[in-house]
Amino acid sequence: MRGHWSLDDRLDQILREVPFEVPAGARAVTVKLGFDRSRGVIDLGCGAPDGFRGWSGGARDEYTITQGWATPGYLPGPLEPGTWHVWLRLHRIPPEGLDYTLDVSFDAVEQPVTEAPPVGARPPRRDIPDVDGLxxxxxxxxxxxxxxxxxxxxxxxxxxxxxxxxxxxxxxxxxxxxxxxxxxxxxxxxxxxxxxxxxxxxxxxxxxxxxxxxxxxxxxxxxxxxxxxxxxxxxxxxxxxxxxxxxxxxxxxxxxxxxxxxxxxxxxxxxxxxxxxxxxxxxxxxxxxxxxxxxxxxxxxxxxxxxxxxxxxxxxxxxxxxxxxxxxxxxxPLLLRMGDELLALDADGLVLVRPDGARQVIRGERVLVAADTGTHRLETYENEVIAICA
Missing domain, CATH: 3.20.20.140 (Metal-dependent hydrolases)
Incomplete structure (x- = not known):
């Protein structure tokens, strides 16, 4: 299947659904999209008779859906015979338009194999007190x-x-x-x-x-x-x-x-x-x-x-x-609510900004101050935001 999308097409309706028929007994649904990526972007997805079956946006040009597995971004499951749709979102179409091709096949596809990464070490937790069991x-x-x-x-x-x-x-x-x-x-x-x-x-x-x-x-x-x-x-x-x-x-x-x-x-x-x-x-x-x-x-x-x-x-x-x-x-540096107080951690020399705009300097690496209602933040003396606390 070949086609051409114009900028007018995009402005009229950004997401297009291109129908295709899945036959009874299909082993897989594989869709391949072709276009010149140096000239535009077309996002890719899939709809089945019963609804959503996946989306990869502009990250992929191809996907496969089977009963037992699917390309990441897509949902495995029954390949219901009938009318399916390739979803094409016309993300970036140049003024002169963009040609595209679509190829749909139904042959069995072997599932790719991925290896699990090794298990690494985890750093220790920071010393932060609990608050009322939380x-x-x-x-x-x-x-x-x-x-x-x-x-x-x-x-x-x-x-x-x-x-x-x-x-x-x-x-x-x-x-x-x-x-x-x-x-x-x-x-x-x-x-x-x-x-x-x-x-x-x-x-x-x-x-x-x-x-x-x-x-x-x-x-x-x-x-x-x-x-x-x-x-x-x-x-x-x-x-x-x-x-x-x-x-x-x-x-x-x-x-x-x-x-x-x-x-x-x-x-x-x-x-x-x-x-x-x-x-x-x-x-x-x-x-x-x-x-x-x-x-x-x-x-x-x-x-x-x-x-x-x-x-x-x-x-x-x-x-x-x-x-x-x-x-x-x-x-x-961190600012945390501890009931009706705020705990400023590793914040020595930073400025606490209260919801009403009042400011005070934090002196020390582990300091408790009274809390107000609303959002507080820590800043440097140059007004650079360092931490925010709801």
């Missing part, structure tokens, strides 16, 4: 694997995050939940939590929890309703993030937001703090490395989000209750 756990709410556009397998990612001293990691591959069934099977001394980064041209949002697939084709209000209906949470991702800044209209603004993303390189730039204050006065800040591959993004835990919870598996409940804090890394 513990501050270190983690990260945004990461990617080979199930979307990341370079590491789930086990490799878990090993890397555990070696950084994290207690939990939310795996949030783009527009898919194919990674969810594998998370609990990974035993690397870290709790892996399910998420999905709902990804569009007008903004990204993470939906947290095992709540099923969230349809990125629907308006953003439907994502919020889906998360609430299924008992999950939703956060606004990197709201000031260049070509993926948050531009989606919403009837109701979620409380949770990625106030500190790894792309916030110059933390003297106050726009993320100003955005959070304008978004909601009761915003729940979280941090996110948005890890894809070593060398391209922050490592898992850069920044680190600390959550006061009964156990790592109860992190989402604790985030919904607003018990979060963010530091630049697992061992960086």
């Amino acid at each position: 513990r501050w756990y270190a983690g990260d709410f945004h990461s990617h694997t080979v199930h979307s556009d990341g370079s590491l397998t789930i086990e490799e990612l878990a090993e890397l995050a555990a070696s950084r001293g994290l207690d939990f990691l939310t795996v949030t591959d783009h527009n898919t939940v194919s990674h969810h069934p594998w998370l609990a099977k990974v035993d690397r001394g870290i709790t892996l939590l399910p998420g999905q980064e709902v990804t569009t041209d007008r903004g990204h949002a993470n939906v947290f929890g095992d709540v099923g697939w969230v349809d990125f084709r629907e308006p953003a209000d439907s994502w919020v309703r889906h998360a609430a209906r299924e008992g999950g949470l939703i956060s606004i991702n990197h709201p000031l993030g260049g070509d993926c800044a948050w531009l989606q209209p919403l009837t109701e603004r979620p409380r949770i937001a990625e106030v500190w993303h790894s792309g916030w390189w110059d933390r003297k730039w106050g726009a993320p703090i100003a955005w959070a204050q304008a978004w909601r006065d009761d915003v729940i800040p979280i941090g996110a490395s948005d890890f894809h591959r070593i060398g391209d993004d922050g490592l898992p835990g850069a920044p680190t989000t600390w959550v006061l919870a009964a156990e790592p598996g109860a992190v989402f409940e604790a985030v919904g209750a607003g018990r979060t804090s963010i530091s630049a890394g697992p061992d960086a």
Whole structure:
């Protein structure tokens, strides 16, 4: 199958569904997409008669789905005869248009073999007191694997995050939940939590929890309703993030937001703090490395989000209750709520900024000060943000 997409096609309808027929007795469904990547980008996915079967965006040009296994990003299962669809999202189409080819086949395909990474050492936990039977756990709410556009397998990612001293990691591959069934099977001394980064041209949002697939084709209000209906949470991702800044209209603004993303390189730039204050006065800040591959993004835990919870598996409940804090890394200066006090760790000489703007210098490496209602932060004398505490 050959075709051509124009810029007008993209502006008229960005996601196109190309139908094909799966015959009875098919051993596999393999789709191959061809186009000139130097001239444009076409995202790739799949819909079956009973709904969503996978998404890889621009990370892949080919996928296979069988009864027992599927390309990461796609869901294995019965190959129901009938009309399926190749999903093509016209992400970047130049003014002169873009030619493409599609090839669909149904022959058996051997499952690729992957090797598990070796088990490494885990650094010791920081000396942080419990609070009324709860513990501050270190983690990260945004990461990617080979199930979307990341370079590491789930086990490799878990090993890397555990070696950084994290207690939990939310795996949030783009527009898919194919990674969810594998998370609990990974035993690397870290709790892996399910998420999905709902990804569009007008903004990204993470939906947290095992709540099923969230349809990125629907308006953003439907994502919020889906998360609430299924008992999950939703956060606004990197709201000031260049070509993926948050531009989606919403009837109701979620409380949770990625106030500190790894792309916030110059933390003297106050726009993320100003955005959070304008978004909601009761915003729940979280941090996110948005890890894809070593060398391209922050490592898992850069920044680190600390959550006061009964156990790592109860992190989402604790985030919904607003018990979060963010530091630049697992061992960086930290500001934590301890009841009606704040504990400033390794923060000697930093400035505590209170919700009303009042400031005081922290003297000492382990200091307790009275807490107010609202978000506090630690800054340098040059107004560089060092830590945030909800």
